[in-house]
Amino acid sequence: MFGSAFNQMRYGVDAVLGRVRPEVLTRISRDLVATLDEFGAPGDDSALLPGQQGAVDPEVRRTMTTRSLRATARSATRTAYYRQLFEVSGVRPEELTLESWQQQVPVTPKRALRGMPAAFVSPQSNPVLMASTTGTTGSPTTVWFSADELEIIVALSTVAFGITEGLRPRHVIGHATSSRATLPLLVVAESTRRIGAALVQLGTIDPALALERLAAPLNLPGKSPQITMLTGSASYLAALVAAAERDGWKAADFGLESIQVGGEVLTEALRLRAQEAFGAEVSSAYLMTEIMPVGAAYCTERHLHYPAEFGHVELLDPQTLEPAAPGAIATLVITPYSQYRRCTLLLRYVTGDLVRVPETAPTCEFADILASSDVIGRFSGPLSLDVPTRSVLELLESERAVPLPARYSLVEDRGGPLLHVAVDRATPALLGRLEDRATLLGLPLAGIVLHEDVADLPTTVPLRADLREHTFELSARNNTLTGSRT
Amino acid sequence: MTPGPLPLAAATVFVALLITAASAYFARVELPRPPIGTYQRSDIVVMSVILIVAPLGYLSLPRDVVATIFGVVMLSAVQLTLAPFIGGRAALASGVVLCGATAAAWLLHRPGLTAGLNDAVLTIAVVGVANLWAQGGIRAGQLAAFAFLLTGYDLVATGLTTVMTRFATEVQGLPFAPVLVIAQGRAPVSIGLGDLLMLLLFPLTAAKAFGRLAGQVAAVAGIAVTAVVALLFWLNVLGTTVPLLTVLGPVIVGQYLLWRRLGRRERSVLEWRSGAPVVTAPVDRLAVLEAAGRVVLDMGVTEGTWVAIDRDRVVGTGPSPGLAHRSARRNGHGAVPVVRQA
Numbered sequence: 001m002f003g004s005a006f007n008q009m010r011y012g013v014d015a016v017l018g019r020v021r022p023e024v025l026t027r028i029s030r031d032l033v034a035t036l037d038e039f040g041a042p043g044d045d046s047a048l049l050p051g052q053q054g055a056v057d058p059e060v061r062r063t064m065t066t067r068s069l070r071a072t073a074r075s076a077t078r079t080a081y082y083r084q085l086f087e088v089s090g091v092r093p094e095e096l097t098l099e100s101w102q103q104q105v106p107v108t109p110k111r112a113l114r115g116m117p118a119a120f121v122s123p124q125s126n127p128v129l130m131a132s133t134t135g136t137t138g139s140p141t142t143v144w145f146s147a148d149e150l151e152i153i154v155a156l157s158t159v160a161f162g163i164t165e166g167l168r169p170r171h172v173i174g175h176a177t178s179s180r181a182t183l184p185l186l187v188v189a190e191s192t193r194r195i196g197a198a199l200v201q202l203g204t205i206d207p208a209l210a211l212e213r214l215a216a217p218l219n220l221p222g223k224s225p226q227i228t229m230l231t232g233s234a235s236y237l238a239a240l241v242a243a244a245e246r247d248g249w250k251a252a253d254f255g256l257e258s259i260q261v262g263g264e265v266l267t268e269a270l271r272l273r274a275q276e277a278f279g280a281e282v283s284s285a286y287l288m289t290e291i292m293p294v295g296a297a298y299c300t301e302r303h304l305h306y307p308a309e310f311g312h313v314e315l316l317d318p319q320t321l322e323p324a325a326p327g328a329i330a331t332l333v334i335t336p337y338s339q340y341r342r343c344t345l346l347l348r349y350v351t352g353d354l355v356r357v358p359e360t361a362p363t364c365e366f367a368d369i370l371a372s373s374d375v376i377g378r379f380s381g382p383l384s385l386d387v388p389t390r391s392v393l394e395l396l397e398s399e400r401a402v403p404l405p406a407r408y409s410l411v412e413d414r415g416g417p418l419l420h421v422a423v424d425r426a427t428p429a430l431l432g433r434l435e436d437r438a439t440l441l442g443l444p445l446a447g448i449v450l451h452e453d454v455a456d457l458p459t460t461v462p463l464r465a466d467l468r469e470h471t472f473e474l475s476a477r478n479n480t481l482t483g484s485r486t
Numbered sequence: 487m488t489p490g491p492l493p494l495a496a497a498t499v500f501v502a503l504l505i506t507a508a509s510a511y512f513a514r515v516e517l518p519r520p521p522i523g524t525y526q527r528s529d530i531v532v533m534s535v536i537l538i539v540a541p542l543g544y545l546s547l548p549r550d551v552v553a554t555i556f557g558v559v560m561l562s563a564v565q566l567t568l569a570p571f572i573g574g575r576a577a578l579a580s581g582v583v584l585c586g587a588t589a590a591a592w593l594l595h596r597p598g599l600t601a602g603l604n605d606a607v608l609t610i611a612v613v614g615v616a617n618l619w620a621q622g623g624i625r626a627g628q629l630a631a632f633a634f635l636l637t638g639y640d641l642v643a644t645g646l647t648t649v650m651t652r653f654a655t656e657v658q659g660l661p662f663a664p665v666l667v668i669a670q671g672r673a674p675v676s677i678g679l680g681d682l683l684m685l686l687l688f689p690l691t692a693a694k695a696f697g698r699l700a701g702q703v704a705a706v707a708g709i710a711v712t713a714v715v716a717l718l719f720w721l722n723v724l725g726t727t728v729p730l731l732t733v734l735g736p737v738i739v740g741q742y743l744l745w746r747r748l749g750r751r752e753r754s755v756l757e758w759r760s761g762a763p764v765v766t767a768p769v770d771r772l773a774v775l776e777a778a779g780r781v782v783l784d785m786g787v788t789e790g791t792w793v794a795i796d797r798d799r800v801v802g803t804g805p806s807p808g809l810a811h812r813s814a815r816r817n818g819h820g821a822v823p824v825v826r827q828a
Contacts, residue, residue, distance in 0.1 A: 001622065002532050004523030028522065035522040038623045040756035043519035212808030217794070217822045221771050225822035253812045255822070477805050 004031040011050065015309070016064070018071040020339040022151035025050060029158040033195055036162050037169070049163065051156050051293070051309060058368065061308050062098065068337045069312055070096050073105065075338035076345040081112065081119040102314065107321055107333055107348040113290065114141045117344065125343040131183035131289050134263070134464055143290050146343040150186070156293050156310075158191040164285075164297065165260060169196035170224050174214055176202040176232035176240075177263075178467040183289055184262075188231065198223055203469040204236055207243035214278075215253045226255030230280070234264035235405040235465035237274055237282075238397065242404035244277040251279030262287055263464055265375055265390050269398035286375060288351060291334045292341075296372075299364040303371040304355065311336040313370055314348070315357050318379040321350070327359040329388070330372065331379050352379045354388060383410055387417050391443055396421060398437070401430045405465050409457040416446035420457050426450035493669035494716035497677060500668065501685055501712045505705045508613045508686040512693070515570045517614075517621050525624045534635045537680070541643070541653040549660060553592075556662035560607050561585045567614025584610075585662070592661040600659065601667040608666050612682050620690035623755045629691050630742035633684060637735030640680075644729035651727055654678075675719075677712075681730040685712065688738050695752040696745040697764035707737050778824035787828045794823035 007027045014020045028050060035042055042049065056064075073093035076082035085091070091104050113120055121127055127144035134140065145153075161167040175188050179201060192199040198220070202210050214227050230237075237259065243249075259274060259282040266284040274282045286296035286304055294311035296304040306313040315330035316323060324330035332351045355372035362371045377389030387410055396406035407422035419438075423430060434448050451457055544552045561581045568577035588603040644650040657663040664679035685708040693701025711734050718724045750764050778795040787793060787803060794802035794814035802814030807825040814823050 001520075001523045001525055001529050003526055003528050005520065008522070031522045031524070034524045038524045038754045038756065039519070040759075042521045043523075045521050049521050209806075212806040215808035215811050217807060217811050217825050219771075219775065219824050249812065250815070252820075253808075253815055473806070 003027075004035075007031065008049075015339060018067065018339055020152065022148045022155065025152055025155035029155040029162075029194065032159055032162050036195070042163055050159055051295075051307060056308065056368075065308055065312055066096070066098055068339065069098070069101055069335065070094060072335060072338040072345065073347060075122060075342070076347050078122050078124060079120050079345050081108075081116070082345070082347060101312075102323070105348055107316075107350050108346055109350050110141060110290075110352060113143070113344075113346065113349070114139060117142045117144060120344045120346060122343060122345055127343050129182065129186070132180075133289050134178065134181065134467060141290060143344045145183070149341060149343055152340050153183075153293050154187055154190045154194075157187045158194045161191045162195060165229070165258065167192070167195050167197050167229065170222060171197040171228045171257075172200060172218060172220075172223055172226070173197060173229045173231060174200045174202045174210075174227040176204060176210060176230060176236055178464065179203040179469060180467070183292070200227055202232075204232075204465065204467050205469050205471050206474060207236075207239040208247060209471060209473055210240060211243055211247070211249055214256065215249070224255055228255055228257045230256055230259045230278070232259075232261065233464035234261050234266045234270060234284070235463035237261055237266075238270055238405035239465045241270065241273050241277045245273075245400075249277070251277065254278050254280070256280035258283065260284070265377060265393055267390060267393045267397050269394050270404075273397065273404075286353075288334075288353070290344075290346060290349060291336050291351065294334050294336050298374075299362070299366045299371070301362065301364040302374060303358065303362050303364060303366070304374060305366040305369040305371050307369060310340050315355065315370075315372055316350075318352075318354060318385065319382075324357045326357050328357055329354055329376070329385050330357050331355075332372075353377075354379055354384065383412055383417055386444055387419075391441055392419065395434065395438055395441055395443065399430070399434060401425070401427075402434075405463050407454050407457060407460060409459045409461065411458050413446050416444060418446050418449060419443075420449045420451060422454040422457055423450050423452060426452050488722055489669060489673040489675045489719055491720050493673075493675040494720050497668045497675050498709060498713045498716050500666070501677070501682075502705075502709045504609065504613065504682070505686055505689055505708060507609075508616050508690060509693070509701065509705065511567075511613055511617050512620060512690045515617065517566070517570065517618055519622055525622065525628055527628070530628055530632050530635070533632065534639070537636070538639060538643075541649055545649075545652060545656060549656065552657065553589075553660045553662055556657075556660070556664065557585055557589065560611050560662045563611035563614050564607060566618065567610050588661045592659075597659055598670070600661055601670060604661060604663060605666055607662065608664070608679065608682075612679065612686060616683055616686035616690060619687055620694055621755065624687075624691060625752055626688075626691050626695035626742050626745070627752065629688060630739045633688070633731070633735040633738040636680065636684070636731045637739075640729035640731040640735070644727060645732065650678075650729070654727065677730070681734065684731060684734055684738065688741070692741065692745070694755065694758040696750045697753075700741070700745055700750070700764075704738075704741055707741060708734065711737055774824060778826055783828050789828055791828045792825055793828055794819070794825050796821065796823045 007024055010024050011020065011028060014024060032042065070093050073091065073096055077086055077093060085106060089104065089106060096104065121144050125146045128147045129145045129150060130142050131145060132140040132142045173188065173192055175185065177184055179185065185201065189199050200213065202213055214230065217225055256278045257280055259278065259280050261282060261284040271282045291311060294313065296306045299305055312335040314333040316333050318329065318331040332353045332355060333348050334351060335347050335349065338345060353375050354377045355375055358371055361367065374390065377384055392408060392410065393406060396402045396408060397404065402421060402423055409420040411418050411420065431448060431450055438445050438448065564581035564584060565577045568580055572580065584603065584607055588600060588607055591599040591603055654665065657665065666677045666682055668675040689701045689704035689708060692704040715724065715728055715730060715733060753762055753764060777798060781795050781798055781800065783793060783800065791803050792805065792807050792810040793800050794810040796819060801819040801823055802810050802817055804810035804813045810825050811823060
C-alpha cells in the first residue's frame with residue numbers, strides 16, 4: 001500500500017518534471033496486477049492511473065502541454081532532422097507556446113521518417129529495436145525504440161490490458177497479427193506474461209487453420225478451456241468471419257469472450273458479423289507504431305478521445321494542414337512527448353489517418369478530452385475525402401454476397417468516383433442492392449462495377465490479412481507434399 | 487487499587503460488542519480503496535516502525551500538538567467509517583461535530599464528558615480502521631507477523647521499559663487519546679487503541695482468509711483473552727499496566743498456524759466476496775488427462791486423427807484438435823472435451 005502510493009506519487013512528479021522513469025511505471029503495473037489478483041478490479045479513481053483518461057483542469061493541462069511540447073522540441077533539436085529544420089525555420093523551443101507551436105513548428109510528413117529513420121534518432125539514446133509498419137500504403141516506415149521506451153510501453157500496455165481489456169490470469173490470448181510485427185508481438189507477449197495470462201501466437205495463417213486453433217481445447221491448469229481473447233487486424237478478422245460462415249462454424253465452437261481489433265478500420269457491419277460468428281464482443285482502439293504510446297479510446301458515444309498525457313494531438317485539414325473546422329474531415333497530427341519517447345523523436349507527425357471533427361462539443365463522460373469521430377480512412381488524395389474507406393467498407397461488409405475481406409478499387413471517372421468491387425457472382429440483384437445501399441449511405445458514387453475476378457480490379461488495396469504466413473498443416477493434411485529434404 | 491468486577495466485566499462486554507459491530511460492518515459495508523495497491527511485507531515493516539517511533543515522538547511534543555495530531559487522525563477515521571451510511575459530507579460534518587464536542591469538553595475542563603465523547607470517537611474510528619485494513623486485503627499471515635512483532639515490542643515498551651507507561655500518563659485526560667476508558671478514578675480500567683485494533687482486526691481477517699468459522703474462533707479467542715486478563719486483575723494477580731498484546735499476539739499467531747496446519751489456504755478479497763470455499767477439492771487434472779490417454783480407440787480411427795474424449799468415451803474426431811472439438815459439438819456434446827491424437 002505505502003509502496004504503491006509512493007510509486008504513483010513519483011510517477012506524477014516525474015511526469016511534471018519531464019522525465020518518466022520506466023522502472024516506476026513497471027512497479028505501478030506490477031502493483032496493478034497484484035491488485036487485480038487480490039480484488040479482481042482496481043479501486044476507486046482508477047482513471048488517475050497512467051493512460052486512463054483522468055480528468056485534468058483545462059488550465060493545468062494547458063500549462064503541462066506547453067511544458068511538455070517545449071521539452072520535446074528541446075530533445076528533438078538533438079536529432080539531425082530537427083536540428084537542421086529548426087535552424088532553417090528559426091524555432092526556439094524555450095519560447096514555444098501552444099499558439100506558436102502550430103505557426104512555427106513545421107509538420108513532419110511520413111515520407112521524411114520513411115526516407116531516413118536515423119535522422120530522427122536522438123544520439124543520446126541506445127536504439128535496441130527496429131519496428132516496422134506493415135507498409136500497406138507503400139514501403140514500410142521504420143521506427144527505432146530504446147530499451148527504456150519498450151519498458152514504458154510494456155508497462156502502459158499491462159495497465160491497459162488489466163483495466164480496459166479486463167485481462168486476467170485465466171485468459172488465453174490468440175494473437176493473430178503478422179509475426180513480423182515485432183513491436184505489437186513483444187508488447188502483447190510481455191504484458192500477457194506480467195498479468196499471468198497465456199499467449200498463443202497465431203500469426204496470420206490460413207483463416208481455416210486459425211479457426212481450428214481458436215476452437216481447439218487447451219486442457220491447461222488454471223486457464224479457460226479455449227482461447228478467450230483474439231487480437232488482430234480488421235481485414236484478418238473479416239477473413240476469419242468469411243471462413244467461419246463458409247465452413248459452418250458456430251459461436252458455440254469457440255470460447256472467445258472478446259475480440260480486439262487494431263490497425264485498420266473496423267466497421268459496424270463487420271463488428272456485428274464477427275459478434276454473430278464468434279459470440280464475442282468486438283472492440284477497437286487507436287494505436288500506431290510511430291506515435292506509441294499515444295493512442296485513443298472510445299467513449300460510450302463512440303467518439304475517439306485522445307488523452308493529453310502521452311502526446312499532443314492536432315486535428316488538421318488533410319490538404320492545407322491548418323486546424324480543421326467543426327464537422328470537417330481532419331488528419332491526425334501527433335507529437336509523442338519526450339517523457340515517454342527518447343529514441344525516435346517526432347514533432348507534429350502527420351499520420352494520414354482521417355477522422356471527422358465533432359460538429360458540437362461532446363457531452364460524453366470524457367467531454368473535456370480532445371475528441372474526434374472514429375477513424376474513417378487514410379488520406380491518399382481528394383478521393384479519400386469524398387468517399388472515405390469506412391463508408392465503402394460499411395457498404396460492402398454489410399452485404400453477405402461480397403466476399404470478405406472486401407476487395408475494391410475506387411477510381412475517379414468522368415462522372416465521379418467509380419467503385420469496382422470483387423464478388424463471387426456478379427448478378428444484377430447484387431448490384432442493385434449495393435447501389436440502393438450506397439444511395440442510402442449518401443456515397444457520392446458515379447457507379448458500381450462488379451468483377452468476378454479480383455485481378456480485373458483497376459488497382460488493389462493491400463490489406464494486413466494479405467500478410468499471410470505459411471504453415472505445412474493443410475498441405476500435409478491434403479497429402480500434397482511431393483518430397484522432403486529431410 | 488484493584489479495579490472492581492463491574493468495570494472489568496464491562497470492558498470484556500464492550501470488546502465483545504465492538505467485535506460484533508465490526509463484523510456486521512464487515513459483512514454489509516464495502517469501503518472505498520485506492521486504485522491500486524495491496525499489503526506487502528514493506529507495509530508491515532513501515533507500520534511497525536511508525537508504531538515504535540510514534541510514542542517516542544509524542545513524548546517529545548507538547549500535549550496540545552499531540553492532541554491536534556490525534557484529533558485530525560480521529561476525524562478522518564470517523565468520516566471514513568460513517569461515509570458509507572450517510573454520505574461523505576454528512577460524515578465529515580458528523581465527525582467535526584463529534585470531535586469538536588470532545589475538544590470543547592476538554593477545554594471546559596470536563597474530564598468525564600471528554601472521556602465519554604473520546605470513547606465514542608474511538609469506537610467509531612476503530613471499527614472503520616479495522617475494516618479498512620481487512621477489506622484492504624491484509625493477509626492473515628501478514629497480520630500474524632505484525633502481531634508477533636507487536637508482542638515483542640509491547641513486552642519491551644510496556645513490560646521492560648517505561649515508554650508506554652510514560653506515554654499513557656502523557657495522554658491521560660487528553661482529547662482523542664488513543665485509549666478507550668471504561669472507568670476513571672483511583673482504579674481506572676482502559677484498553678489501548680493498538681490492543682483494540684488487533685482484537686477487532688483479526689476476527690475480520692481470519693473470516694476473510696479462512697472462512698466464517700475462523701472468524702468466530704478469532705472473535706471468541708479475543709474476548710476470552712480480554713476476560714482472562716480482566717479476571718487476573720480482579721484476582722490481584724495483575725496489579726499494574728498489562729501489555730495485552732503479549733497475550734493476544736501469541737493467540738493470533740497460534741490461530742494462524744492452526745488454520746494453515748489444517749490445510750486452509752488464504753482467500754483473497756475477491757474470493758471472500760464471491761464466497762469461494764476455503765477448502766477446495768483440487769481438480770485432478772492429471773487424472774482427467776490420464777483417463778483420456780487410456781481410452782482405447784476404435785480400430786477405425788486412423789493414426790494421426792485427433793479424437794475428442796469425455797471421460798472414457800470418444801465424442802468426436804477430426805484432422806485437428808479444433809475440428810475434433812467441433813465434431814463433438816455436432817454430436818451433441820456441449821462441454822469442452824479433452825483432445826489427443828490417435
